[in-house]
Amino acid sequence: MAAKVYFWDLSSSRKVPFDRRLRKLLKSSKWAGQLQPGDLVAVKIHFGEAGSTGFLSPQFVKPVIDFLRKAGAKPFLTDTNTLYIGQRGESVSHALQAAGHGFDPLLLGAPVIIADGVKSNHEVSVKGPGHHFEHCYLAGDILDADSLITLSHVTGHELTGFAGALKNIAMGCATRKGKMQQHCGLGPRLEQDNCQGCGECIEVCGSGALRLDEQGRAEIDRDSCNGCAACLLACRYGALVVDYQMELPLFMERLVEYAGAVLQAVSRPALHLNYLLNVTAGCDCCSDKNRPMCPDIGVLASYDPVALDQAGYDLVNQAPGRDSVLPESRQRGQDKFASLYPRAETEHCFAYAQQLGLGKRDYQLISV
Ligand code: SF4
Ligand code: SF4
Numbered sequence: 001m002a003a004k005v006y007f008w009d010l011s012s013s014r015k016v017p018f019d020r021r022l023r024k025l026l027k028s029s030k031w032a033g034q035l036q037p038g039d040l041v042a043v044k045i046h047f048g049e050a051g052s053t054g055f056l057s058p059q060f061v062k063p064v065i066d067f068l069r070k071a072g073a074k075p076f077l078t079d080t081n082t083l084y085i086g087q088r089g090e091s092v093s094h095a096l097q098a099a100g101h102g103f104d105p106l107l108l109g110a111p112v113i114i115a116d117g118v119k120s121n122h123e124v125s126v127k128g129p130g131h132h133f134e135h136c137y138l139a140g141d142i143l144d145a146d147s148l149i150t151l152s153h154v155t156g157h158e159l160t161g162f163a164g165a166l167k168n169i170a171m172g173c174a175t176r177k178g179k180m181q182q183h184c185g186l187g188p189r190l191e192q193d194n195c196q197g198c199g200e201c202i203e204v205c206g207s208g209a210l211r212l213d214e215q216g217r218a219e220i221d222r223d224s225c226n227g228c229a230a231c232l233l234a235c236r237y238g239a240l241v242v243d244y245q246m247e248l249p250l251f252m253e254r255l256v257e258y259a260g261a262v263l264q265a266v267s268r269p270a271l272h273l274n275y276l277l278n279v280t281a282g283c284d285c286c287s288d289k290n291r292p293m294c295p296d297i298g299v300l301a302s303y304d305p306v307a308l309d310q311a312g313y314d315l316v317n318q319a320p321g322r323d324s325v326l327p328e329s330r331q332r333g334q335d336k337f338a339s340l341y342p343r344a345e346t347e348h349c350f351a352y353a354q355q356l357g358l359g360k361r362d363y364q365l366i367s368v
Helices: 018-029 058-070 091-100 140-144 165-170 176-184 200-204 230-234 248-265 305-318 336-340 346-355
Strands: 003-009 040-044 074-078 123-127 135-139 147-153 155-157 161-163 210-212 218-220 271-276 298-302 363-367
Touching (some): 003 018, 018 058, 018 271, 018 298, 040 058, 040 140, 058 074, 058 147, 123 140, 135 140, 135 248, 155 336, 161 305, 161 336, 161 346, 165 248, 165 271, 165 305, 200 210, 200 230, 248 346, 271 305, 298 305, 305 346
Parallel strands (some): 040 074, 040 147, 147 271
Antiparallel strands (some): 003 298, 123 135, 155 161, 210 218, 271 298
């Protein structure tokens, strides 16, 4: 049987206020039935990188918070710290970044709690669901919550091609160590020319994988490195960086396995929303590529993140494209994500997610 994907189609409801439509979408999913008064509900979103306009605006999130509060739950807005070092690389700057983008607890009715702790050490190790990982490292507060709902801004992405629920779950619920595992297996890349010999990375490396060489520059012993990524945050000179060089099919499989680990580890079935609004070419981490690639489409909801992403992918590809964003003129039905990112392996991602049992690619679109 095909998986149910609930669809608020923007083109069919221009006169109905956004909050009422979103409430109806959530009601259709019957998710409220599993909520208990006082439940702590993790609302997983992306607060947007500094300088970016391509993130879910708080006004799109508030109806979800209102819905949860009306059900007696206590929602909190959450994300995890990034692997790269930027405004969201540790929790203090990350929470300030969220506030700067309008995620105000008093206005929204939900605080921002960065789920993996101040320096991304609040993690829970769970069994990997596939063959790439024995253990996956997930954010402690997401697993501590009584329920999880993910709100994903659908975008393009230079590695995954299409970015929606699966990426938000996999990368977004992992600690820095978990992100490191997905991106580069083991170990950072060392840019020795940038090293100042300060020794900070050696202080934080619990595996003894770093030391200074005879010239006073850091060197790494890859056999000892466990990929914890602590040194990335410690180095202030850009000498230790993420090694993004990985075969893309392998990266997609690792990402899918992390999504599977999260879905297995949460205490109740999670609900997932894909917002097909302001579908930008770049992901929410980009401060460029913020122009939309197609007109606004609506919002999707499902318990099945594979069906949800497949539906989002199909709807964006069926929509007329914006020639100013896409590299060549795209007609309805042509793959906009492949056009932007020819190396990406979206098809492999969906196929592997289905193979691993995360959901089905067959879906039934139910308009609300
Ligand atoms: S990733 Fe962790 S174990 Fe590896 S060198 Fe950096 S701090 Fe050490
Ligand atoms: S923290 Fe960075 S600059 Fe300092 S020793 Fe390590 S790699 Fe070199």
